[in-house]
Amino acid sequence: MTSGAPETVARSAFLAEADRLKGIDRATTLCDASRHENSAEHSWHLALYALVLGEHAPEGVSLSRVMRMLLLHDLVEIDAGDVPIYAQTAEGQAETEAAELAAATRLFGLLPEGEGAPLLALWQEFEAARTPDAQFAKALDRFQPPLQNLASGGVSWRAHNATFEMVEARVGAPIARSMPAFWDHIAPQIRDFLG
Template sequence: MQAIVDFILEVDKLKAVTRKIRLRDSERYENSAEHSWQLALLATSLAPHAPAGIDMDRVVRMLLVHDIGEIDTGDTMAFVEDGWEQRKAAELAAVRRIFGLLPASEGDPLLALWQEFEEARTPEAVFANAVDRAMPVLLNLANQGQSWRENGISHERVVRRVGPPIEAGCPALWRYLEDRLAQAREREFFGA
């Protein structure tokens, strides 16, 4: 029991990891725990648009653990294009440490879910990655491009970073977002 308590108190630190985007209609920036929770709800809401046969329970569990490494590394904005190899190596070390707080019978399956998400090869991981890439777009659209403008992110960079994974995992969601991103460009929501 103590290992579980130690683990859950360690992951409480995810609430203190500030992301680069504000909550809708708020001056406060979201944290990584809120992000993971919202992704789980978005994924279940998108279930009718998910590929046939998707194990939604697995997707939700994947989304709940996908940012655990940020406890040690902090958040990286989804639209950053450089330094991903070093970033992912640091996150892997972090999740090994954090999931290692649990007995192997409990920690190893969580590490496997994290790695499955990162590799994005299974239908569940491809769908989970689509959901993860979509949420910052949805918040930026709701916030008139707040983090895009603040960080000099262009329309082209957003489409390049999020378009392929969203289209691969949830084509209906990409069709929806593609149109809204074009409208956002016309409304000057982008920073470059």
């Protein structure tokens, strides 16, 4: 490798460790409800959402940065696990955040000095959800699961006794912030389904 052996070993170790995201199951299922989806294939699906819905992103959003964020956003679950959105509590929040930060530090720390830090920063930008790029990436991350739920008979909604008000608060708000027309489009379907 042009950059020498230690960098090769470090990047290979990171990419092999990332493979474990394929073993992290989420609350949502495939559209056909045949099984739960894992966080790796979910991340692929979200990046495809970005590609197909990108023209609806707010002015100034960089789709390339959004795709990178989405590819990385769930890697922390390799150590911290997936916390289903309807299972999150105010008390659990600080603990989850600490576990995810430790995971991000370890995982991106596998990369060579100077390569992990920008990816850690990109993940932190996603989590903070204050920039337009991060807000659009978050909106997509909130928009895909309801579509999987509507297609599959609401497996993860039923597992957590979700009401329309819960869905509206936890996913409606971030979707409406960056993609208001999309929330207007799915909200009535979710209300019908859960109502």
